[in-house]
Amino acid sequence: MIPPAFEYARPTSVDEAVSVLADAGEEAKVLAGGQSLLPLLRLRLAFPELVVDVGRIPELRGVREDGDTLVIGALTTHHDVIRDPLVRRHAGLLAEATATVADPAVRHRGTLGGSLAHADPAGDLPAVVLALDGEMVVAGPSGRRTVPARDFFVDYLQSALAPDELLVEVRVPKTDGWSYHYEKFHRVAQAWAIVGVAALVRRDDGRIAEARIGLTNMGSTPLRATAAEEALAGADGLDAVARACEAAAEGTRPSQDLSASPEYREHLARVLTRRAVLTAGGMG
Amino acid sequence: MTHIKVNVDGTTYEDDVEPRLLLAHYLRDRLGLTGTPIGCDTSNCGACTVDLDGETVKSCSVLAVQADGGTVTTVQGLAKDGEWTALQHAFHERHGLQCGYCTPGMIMAARDLLSENPHPTSDEVRQALEGNLCRCTGYQNIVRAVLAASGQQVPEEATA
Numbered sequence: 001m002i003p004p005a006f007e008y009a010r011p012t013s014v015d016e017a018v019s020v021l022a023d024a025g026e027e028a029k030v031l032a033g034g035q036s037l038l039p040l041l042r043l044r045l046a047f048p049e050l051v052v053d054v055g056r057i058p059e060l061r062g063v064r065e066d067g068d069t070l071v072i073g074a075l076t077t078h079h080d081v082i083r084d085p086l087v088r089r090h091a092g093l094l095a096e097a098t099a100t101v102a103d104p105a106v107r108h109r110g111t112l113g114g115s116l117a118h119a120d121p122a123g124d125l126p127a128v129v130l131a132l133d134g135e136m137v138v139a140g141p142s143g144r145r146t147v148p149a150r151d152f153f154v155d156y157l158q159s160a161l162a163p164d165e166l167l168v169e170v171r172v173p174k175t176d177g178w179s180y181h182y183e184k185f186h187r188v189a190q191a192w193a194i195v196g197v198a199a200l201v202r203r204d205d206g207r208i209a210e211a212r213i214g215l216t217n218m219g220s221t222p223l224r225a226t227a228a229e230e231a232l233a234g235a236d237g238l239d240a241v242a243r244a245c246e247a248a249a250e251g252t253r254p255s256q257d258l259s260a261s262p263e264y265r266e267h268l269a270r271v272l273t274r275r276a277v278l279t280a281g282g283m284g
Numbered sequence: 285m286t287h288i289k290v291n292v293d294g295t296t297y298e299d300d301v302e303p304r305l306l307l308a309h310y311l312r313d314r315l316g317l318t319g320t321p322i323g324c325d326t327s328n329c330g331a332c333t334v335d336l337d338g339e340t341v342k343s344c345s346v347l348a349v350q351a352d353g354g355t356v357t358t359v360q361g362l363a364k365d366g367e368w369t370a371l372q373h374a375f376h377e378r379h380g381l382q383c384g385y386c387t388p389g390m391i392m393a394a395r396d397l398l399s400e401n402p403h404p405t406s407d408e409v410r411q412a413l414e415g416n417l418c419r420c421t422g423y424q425n426i427v428r429a430v431l432a433a434s435g436q437q438v439p440e441e442a443t444a
Contacts, residue, residue, distance in 0.1 A: 001325050008286055008303030008349060031347075038345045039327050041304070051303065055350060079339070103415025104396065105330060108339040109346065189414040190328070 003041035010053045014139050014168055017054050022141045022164040024050045030166060031055065032075055032114035035106050060113070060168060063087055072170045074113020079104075081112055091172050093180035093200060097128045100182060103190045113167045116152070119159040119221070122192040126153055127222035128182065129170060131198040131214030136160075137169035144168070153221035178202050183276035184216070185268055187259060193217050194259045195268040197225075197248075199276035207236040211277060218252040218269055227251065228273055241277055248273035288352040292317065293361025301348045307341075308332045310348035311358060319360040319388055323417070330416035333389035334358045340396040342415070359388035362395070371395055371433040378438070380429030382420035389416050394430045403434050 011017040021028055027049035031037055034055075040046040054060060060075035063084045070090050072081065081087055081098045088095050101107060101115070101124050115125045116136065130149045138145050141164055152160045161167060184196040196216030202209045211232035213225035231244035254265035278284035285300040292315060299314060311317045311334070322344055323331030332343040335357040362369050371391055374380065381387045390413065397404055397412035404412065409430045410423075418426060428438045 002309070003304040003306070005302065005304055010349075031350075034347065034350065035327065035345055038306075038347070042306075042325060042344070053347075053350065102327075103330070104412060105333055105340040105342050105393065105415050106327065106345070109341055 001042040001044070003038070004044060004047050006041075006048050007050045008053065009050060010056060012056060014057060014059060014166060017052060017057065017166050018139050018141055018164065020050075020052050021166065024052070024163075026163045028052050028163065030117070032117075033077060033109040033111040034114075035102070035110035036114060036118040036120070054166065065090075066171070068174050069171050070174055072112055072172070074117075074167045074169060075111050076113075078102075078107035078110050078112065078115075082107070090174035090176060091132060093132060093175065093178075093182060093198060094125075094128055094172065096180065097124050097182035097184075097196075097198060100124055100184050106190075112170055116170065117159055117161060117167045119153050119155075119157050120192075121153075121156060121219060121221050122217040124182065124184065124193060124196055124198075124216055127196060127214035127216040128198045129172065129214075130222045130224060131200055131212045132172045132175065133212070134170055134172040136167055137171060138165045139168045140165040146171070150224070156220040175200060179280045179282060181276045181280040183272045183279065185272055195254075195265050195272055197269065197272040197276040199273065199280045201232075201277060201280040203281055207234055208232050208241065208277070208281060209234070211235075213248065213273055213276070215248070215252065215269060215273075218249070218254045218265060220253070220255075223252055225250070225252075225269070225273060232277065238278070238283060241281070241283065242274055245274035245277060246270055286349050286352075288349055290348070290351050290354055290356060292356045293358055299348075303347065303349050305348045306344055307334070307336075307346040307348050307351050307356070308343035310351075311343060311356070317358055317360055320358045321385055321388060323385065323389075328415075328417065329386070330389040330393060330413075331386050333392040333416065335392060335396065340392055357392075359391055362391070369395075371398065371430070374429040374433035375426075378425050378429035378432055380422070380426045382418075382422045386416060386418045386420075390418070390426055394426075394433070397430070398434055403436060404430070406431060 029048035031053045134149045198214035200212040215223045227247035227250040249266035249269040254262045323329035
């Protein structure tokens with residue numbers, strides 16, 4: 001299938017990219033690694049007048065530390081995220097979940113920022129960054145602003161990015177001392193998650209002191225399982241964890257599709273949250 | 285039209301292309317390199333896998349303009365002076381193909397694996413090929429071919 005015709009711009013700096021986007025109004029799409037956008041174009045589900053290729057802006061790539069925070073350039077590929085020593089040490093959940101995204105060839109091209117800006121609730125990384133309490137740094141014509149992950153995912157395939165804004169960095173607090181696991185349930189290798197659960201657990205004297213749970217594909221945006229998080233605080237032992245995880249689907253609104261009914265997704269959320277928390281906590 | 289300059293299998297090409305032209309179509313329709321097939325057109329099957337600047341990509345999911353200035357290796361660029369690589373020999377000897385449609389992508393993906401991990405386990409081979417579908421379902425011999433190419437003993441019975 002052949003994409004619809006579009007104009008093409010290849011800015012070489014963030015300022016130039018923002019200026020090109022501002023001139024184009026709502027008719028432009030940003031191209032990063034292209035692993036979400038190109039399939040949409042080929043299937044003729046998107047008809048941008050202008051594609052702005054930010055793939056050659058070096059300042060958008062790479063990982064650095066900023067005190068207790070890890071700063072990941074939006075254009076850093078999945079492949080590079082998985083192998084980055086800083087990510088592995090300070091945000092291991094992100095490395096583990098990224099290794100489950102699609103397949104090696106897609107991970108060579110696909111980027112962290114692209115996955116988040118695409119805002120697909122079935123994508124793995126939005127729920128992970130939400131569980132990590134991450135923040136997005138966004139560049140626009142009037143400068144930069146920071147958007148917490150909980151405000152970034154607005155609706156299905158819709159982020160808080162304005163048409164003239166570019167996602168430049170993802171900031172995640174270091175999670176040293178937390179253990180973690182991403183539990184993904186999919187039909188075949190490389191398919192999207194029917195449901196996924198990103199769990200972070202901090203244990204204290206054997207009990208779970210604190211848990212953070214991000215849910216993939218349980219609504220029109222990634223969600224936090226806040227009721228389960230509250231129930232898990234102080235949970236001691238397998239039975240207590242299992243009881244707390246029964247609350248994992250509260251407040252979710254999962255969709256119906258060929259793979260699953262909403263009720264089945266709710267069931268999966270409870271089961272997968274239990275598995276993710278037990279694995280993360282070394283109790284499984 | 286956008287002007288691009290790309291090295292493909294050792295030859296440098298310069299062309300004016302529409303920005304919407306996919307790398308897969310550029311290779312096949314403009315350069316005549318039909319050794320890279322297009323299978324699913326939805327980034328699933330991996331038949332169109334090529335190497336771009338040292339990493340595998342699905343050429344149906346890359347624009348030709350994104351390859352501007354880059355170096356592409358297709359399955360047609362692997363043999364040197366008509367001599368197959370060890371990996372190509374292994375696919376031949378181990379019968380790592382039935383209809384052959386997925387083979388170029390399988391070989392490019394396996395080549396990428398072996399460059400990073402010269403002695404993979406059977407499980408690692410399967411993980412590395414997760415983005416490549418064989419609809420003849422001839423996976424056992426494909427895995428054996430990759431293991432054989434890595435110089436490892438290959439059990440004749442299924443290993444997984």
